[in-house]
Structures are given as structure tokens and as C-alpha cells.
Amino acid sequence: MPSHLFADRPAQPPEPGSVDALIKQTRRLRGEVDAVRRDAVVDDDDAQGRWQRALCDLAVHHLDDLGEHLGQLKEGMPPAVEAAPGDPALSAPLEAGSDLTRVGSAEWNLLTDEVSWSEELFQIFGRSPEAGPLSLDELGSTLFSEDQPLLTSMVTACLVDGRPIDGEFRIVRADGRVRTLQMRGEPVLDPDGCTASMWAVLRDVSDLRRSQRAVRESRDSLQRQREIAQTEHRLAVELQEAVLPPWRGSLRFPHGSSGTLDVAAHYLPSATSALIGGDWYDALELPDGCSMLTVGDLTGHGVTATSGMAMMLGALRGMAMAGIAPGPLMGWLNQLLETSVQPALGSAVCCRFDPARRVLTWAQAGHPAPLLFRHGSGRALAPPEGVLLGATSGANYGQAEVGLEVGDVLVLHTDGLTPRSIEFSRADGTERLLALAPRFSAARSAQDIIRMVIEEFGEGEREDDACVLVARIGT
Structure with missing residues (x-):
């Protein structure tokens, strides 16, 4: 910054027209940034929104300074x-x-x-x-x-x-x-x-530094929230993987025999959410030779939902092993969810299959009914009485029975299989599954049917995660 005493000649002022053009551009840009700032809706819990608003404030201060300096340059x-x-x-x-x-x-x-x-x-x-x-x-x-x-x-x-x-x-x-x-x-x-x-x-520079500090604090807050979200996602994934059965193919129940029930399941993650939900699936061989099949879903995402899912699935397994029938079992799950530290709503379906009689006894709590496929066609089973888990105290849950035949296929799924947006031009998840009946009848295993479901619904169109469980009745 040389002293004015040593200048060889006075500085030549810029052309007024060029400065006027710069002033107009600065004013126009300042107005556009200010409009963006005014339109920004900032929630106290929205770190990204606060950061964007702070950046707009900082840009406005810089443009104010630029406008003032250009005005000084114009005046001389x-x-x-x-x-x-x-x-x-x-x-x-x-x-x-x-x-x-x-x-x-x-x-x-x-x-x-x-x-x-x-x-x-x-x-x-x-x-x-x-x-x-x-x-x-x-x-x-x-x-x-x-x-x-x-x-x-x-x-x-x-x-x-x-x-x-x-x-x-x-x-x-x-x-x-x-x-x-x-x-x-x-x-x-x-x-x-x-x-x-x-x-x-x-x-x-008080206002400028205050805006810079707001940008810095909002950016740090956003970074902390991202780190917390990444940690929660990792914990939720680890908890889910520890609880859900790690199947890589079909299972046959009961073990050690020619097999009467061929079972496969798959978890389909959400396409739009980075958080894991509370969906579950399970199949369990019971001490009396029967088999338990279940799918369900808890509201919410992240560690809270997966920990709640783990609690529900653990209780469900224990009561099924103790011989409690599906209807009373749902009542106990409802009471457990109602008295939990973190209340939530849940839907579930629980089935008990008796291979000796080939009879399926099942109950549901506000959940899509199982789909039965036989001889190239399919239908949804008529649901017994049952409200959402955690919705009301002392709810009663009915039971239904259906006889099964060799070659029958049961499909249990959660409601996140298809988008929740209203699309009158598209069939819902149940109709799309039922339309696969001819292909299911030609499948050689439950795992083949799972592959067909994944091909139909894909990995990129759901707003929520989902679970699908397939059980094929063998000889």
C-alpha cells in the first residue's frame, strides 16, 4: 500500500458509465439474494436451513459493502x-x-x-x-x-x-x-x-463477522448432525443384521426330514431414506413340530425403530416357543408396545403352520393379509379382527384358519413394498403380487419366488423399507 506522497501522478478515476453498470449489477444481485433469504423457511431443528440462511445473510453484507464502495468510487x-x-x-x-x-x-x-x-x-x-x-x-x-x-x-x-x-x-x-x-x-x-x-x-465489520460466525456455527452444527446420522445409521444397520435371520437361501422346516415348508425372505431397503426402519421377518421351528412365520413393521426410523423391532421380535419368538397361539400372542405384543419406554405403533401378522394337518392359524394387527397362491392364481386371505399394535389398550385379536395343499405358496409382506403416493394408473402392491401367480406356480423354490418379487418391485421406487417372506408347502 504505497503512500500518496510518492505517487508519480494522481490516480485516474474510472469512467462513470462503467461504475454505474457495476452499481446496477450489484443492486440487482443484492435484491435477488435478499429475496432468497426472505423466502427461506428456517426451522430451529433444521441445521441445513440455518446454514443456507446464514450464507444468504453473509452474501447480503458483502454486496452492501460492495455497493457502498462502488458508490464512493463513483463520487470520487x-x-x-x-x-x-x-x-x-x-x-x-x-x-x-x-x-x-x-x-x-x-x-x-x-x-x-x-x-x-x-x-x-x-x-x-x-x-x-x-x-x-x-x-x-x-x-x-x-x-x-x-x-x-x-x-x-x-x-x-x-x-x-x-x-x-x-x-x-x-x-x-x-x-x-x-x-x-x-x-x-x-x-x-x-x-x-x-x-x-x-x-x-x-x-x-460487526455485522459481517456476525454473519460469518453464524455461517460457521450452522456449518458445524450441520456437520455434527450428519455425523450423528451416520453413526445412528451404522448402529441401526448393525442391530438389524444382528436380529434378522441371515438367510442366503431357502430353509426347510422341520430340519432333518424331507421337509414340508420351504421358506425364504428378503429385506428391501428404502430408495429415498438413509435410515433403517423397524420392519422385520422371521421363521422359526417350534418345539411341537409346527412352524412360526411372521412379518411386521414399527413406525419410525433409525436406532429407535430397530431397537423397538428387536424387542418385539424377541418377545414374539419367546411367546411362540412357549406355545402361545397367534391371537393371544398379538394381545401380549400390544400390551408390551403400549407399556414400552418409547411408545410407537406397529403392524404385524403372525402365522402358525401345523405340518401334520397342513393347517395355517394366523392373526394380524392392522397388517396386510397373507397372500395364498394355488394352481396359478392368488388371493388375499380374509383377515380376522385386529387393530394396530399400541393403538388401544386391551385390544382383542381374532384368529383364522386355512387349509393348505402341497405346492401352495404363502407371501407375507410389509406395506412399504410400493410407494405411498396416490397413483390411480398403477396397481397397488397386493394386485401386483397377485399378478405374479402364474410365474410363482412355475417356481422350483421359495428363493426363486423371492427373486421374482425383487425383480418386480426393484430397489429404486419405494419411499420406505419393506420385508417379504415366502413359504412354499412341500410334500
Whole structure:
């Protein structure tokens, strides 16, 4: 930043037309950014929204400063301060009618102890021109105590070492308001090369720094939320993998025999959500030779939903092993969910298959009924009475029975299999599954049927995760 005393010729002002064009562009851009800022809806829990709003605020402050500086450049240096040292673009007064003064200039003469302040600097300090400008010693008394050493080192570097200065400090105005100022300056030398005075430009950057701090804090908050979400997702996945049966093919119940029930299942993740839901599937061989089949879903996502799912599935397995029938079992699950620490709603279907009689006994709680496929066609079983788990206290759950034949296929699924948006032109999940009946009848195993379901519903169109369980009645 060379001193004005050593300039070979005065700086040539820019063409007015070019500055006018820049001012118009800046004003237009400022209006567009401000419109985006006003339209932003910020929720206290929305870290991303707060960060975006803070960035808009910061951009507005920068554009305000740019507009003011361009206005100063357009007006040029007024005659009253032409002899004053400093940067003309920063020392000139602001545009008339400006609501906020941000830049002022000063000079401290070491030979005469004379101090010159621009009108804007008096406004920045909240000081009346009649009270006069502050000397360097008096200037230090307005600073925060912890910032005073910084000003001392800056002044020393300028006056003793002859170096330009650039730093920030906080002042307390006469009206008690705290402002952050940026001070840039340099020594002015006499013809002998000695320091004659120090000039400086002081800029009020309080609003700018506040906006930058808001951006930084919002960004840090957003980053913390992302890290928490990633951790919760990892924990939910690990918990789900630890609880759900890790099947990679078909299972045959009961074990050790020719097999009467061929079972396969699959978990289909959500296409739009990074969080794991509370869907489950399970098949279990019971002590009396029967088999238990179940699928279900708890509301919510993340660790809360998967931990609740683990609790429900553990209770369901224990009661099934104890011989409790599907209807009463649903009643106990409803009471368990109702009294849990983290209340939620759930839907479920539980089936008990007796291979000796080939009879399926089942109950449901606000859940899609099992689909029965036989001889190339399919239908949904008529559901017994049953409301959502956790919806009401003391709910009763009915049971239904259906006889099965060799070659029959049962399909149990949760309601996240298809999108929840209203699409009158598309069949729902049940209809689309029933339409696969001819292909199911030709399948050689339950795992083949699972592959057909995955091909039909894919991995990229669901708004929620889902589970599918297939049981094929063997000889």
C-alpha cells in the first residue's frame, strides 16, 4: 500500500458509465439474494436451513459493502479531503441516504499532535464531532482490555518499524454498543524519510463477522448432525443384521426330514431414506413340530425403530416357543408396545403352520393379509379382527384358519413394498403380487419366488423399507 506522497501522478478515476453498470449489477444481485433469504423457511431443528440462511445473510453484507464502495468510487474524492492521505475509494464519504456507515478514515500527525477524523469515523465510534477526534492513547481506552495489546503492537509496527498495519479489534461506543473494527493503515514519511504521521482506514465489520460466525456455527452444527446420522445409521444397520435371520437361501422346516415348508425372505431397503426402519421377518421351528412365520413393521426410523423391532421380535419368538397361539400372542405384543419406554405403533401378522394337518392359524394387527397362491392364481386371505399394535389398550385379536395343499405358496409382506403416493394408473402392491401367480406356480423354490418379487418391485421406487417372506408347502 504505497503512500500518496510518492505517487508519480494522481490516480485516474474510472469512467462513470462503467461504475454505474457495476452499481446496477450489484443492486440487482443484492435484491435477488435478499429475496432468497426472505423466502427461506428456517426451522430451529433444521441445521441445513440455518446454514443456507446464514450464507444468504453473509452474501447480503458483502454486496452492501460492495455497493457502498462502488458508490464512493463513483463520487470520487471530495475537495475537503483531497490533501488527506489514504485510499481514495475508502476515504470518500458514503452515498447520500445510506442507512449504515461502515468505513471512515483518520490521520495522527506525530509532529503537531494533530488528529484528523472523517465524518464517517465519528459515526462509527458514536462520537459527536464537537467532542473532537481521539488520540492514539485515547483510542486504546475504547478497546476491550484483551484487544489493547493488539492495537499497541500495530501502532508500534507502523510508527517505529514503518510497516503497514492490518488488524481487528473491538470497541465499546459511548452508547454502550460493542462494535468490531478492522483497521488498515501505513506510515506517512517526510522528505527525510522519517515517519511524520500515521493514516488509517477503519471499517465496521460487526455485522459481517456476525454473519460469518453464524455461517460457521450452522456449518458445524450441520456437520455434527450428519455425523450423528451416520453413526445412528451404522448402529441401526448393525442391530438389524444382528436380529434378522441371515438367510442366503431357502430353509426347510422341520430340519432333518424331507421337509414340508420351504421358506425364504428378503429385506428391501428404502430408495429415498438413509435410515433403517423397524420392519422385520422371521421363521422359526417350534418345539411341537409346527412352524412360526411372521412379518411386521414399527413406525419410525433409525436406532429407535430397530431397537423397538428387536424387542418385539424377541418377545414374539419367546411367546411362540412357549406355545402361545397367534391371537393371544398379538394381545401380549400390544400390551408390551403400549407399556414400552418409547411408545410407537406397529403392524404385524403372525402365522402358525401345523405340518401334520397342513393347517395355517394366523392373526394380524392392522397388517396386510397373507397372500395364498394355488394352481396359478392368488388371493388375499380374509383377515380376522385386529387393530394396530399400541393403538388401544386391551385390544382383542381374532384368529383364522386355512387349509393348505402341497405346492401352495404363502407371501407375507410389509406395506412399504410400493410407494405411498396416490397413483390411480398403477396397481397397488397386493394386485401386483397377485399378478405374479402364474410365474410363482412355475417356481422350483421359495428363493426363486423371492427373486421374482425383487425383480418386480426393484430397489429404486419405494419411499420406505419393506420385508417379504415366502413359504412354499412341500410334500
